[in-house]
Amino acid sequence: MSTDRPINQYAHDGQQRLLKLITLLAGHEITGLAPAEIAREQACNASMVTRDLANLQLGGYAELVPETGRWRLSxxxxxxxxxxxxxxxxxxxxxxxxxxxxxxxx
Structure with a gap:
């Protein structure tokens, strides 16, 4: 990576949102967060939350709490x-x- 270009030129909104989602889920390992809560906190729509949670789940970083339908870190x-x-x-x-x-x- 060249040092003469600003690092933020490589930023990707979707990837940044995933990283923020990991941080948001931290501390909610028992009860998890509802998708609506996540959407509100992330200031994004429900389809983005669904896609982001699916990607975190596929990567092994998040899981659905079966009893509640809420999400937590894995x-x-x-x-x-x-x-x-x-x-x-x-x-x-x-x-x-x-x-x-x-x-x-x-």
Missing amino acids: PQIVQIALKHMHALDRAQHRLGEVRSRYSRMA
């Missing part, structure tokens, strides 16, 4: 976060090993 989001934390823990451990090697007195 466990995959937490699994991604756990992988991230695990990678940070490994990096911290490795850094500690290197620090220990360099700080030993000969």
Whole structure:
């Protein structure tokens, strides 16, 4: 990617809406959100919400709460976060090993 062009030239409304939807669903893992609530919060129409939720579901990022017809994030989001934390823990451990090697007195 060239550094002389502004990053927002690559922005895509649909993709940005999906990312905002993931953030919107966060914190509603028990009860979920109704499509009408999502449409209101996202300031978009119902067909956009339906399409966005279907894409998140296909990607494994959202799921329908069967008892209520509301939507929530899937466990995959937490699994991604756990992988991230695990990678940070490994990096911290490795850094500690290197620090220990360099700080030993000969």
